[in-house]
Amino acid sequence: MTEGNLRPGSRVRTPVLSAEPSCVEVLAVIDWYVDCECDATTMLVIAAHLDACCGCCDELSMLRWLKSAVRRCGGASESRSWP
Numbered sequence: 001m002t003e004g005n006l007r008p009g010s011r012v013r014t015p016v017l018s019a020e021p022s023c024v025e026v027l028a029v030i031d032w033y034v035d036c037e038c039d040a041t042t043m044l045v046i047a048a049h050l051d052a053c054c055g056c057c058d059e060l061s062m063l064r065w066l067k068s069a070v071r072r073c074g075g076a077s078e079s080r081s082w083p
């Protein structure tokens with residue numbers, strides 16, 4: 001559950017992105033984008049870039065996959081002893 005993620009002043013980061021950011025700019029904040037930690041404007045700017053840019057889109061899906069894998073490992077069998 002990540003309700004309240006968009007509350008101003010809490011976890012939301014506000015990187016300064018131009019209206020048409022370069023790949024470097026997008027990749028610099030894509031980690032926050034995946035976690036929805038950017039402000040709404042930044043989210044939209046990045047989404048628009050990803051729509052048009054295959055390279056960053058690949059990066060995004062890889063990052064999402066990585067994060068879900070980490071989440072799966074992190075919460076799973078850390079405390080369980082192996083048979």
Ligand SMILES: [Zn+2]
Nearest residue numbers: 023053055056
């Ligand atoms: Zn790009």
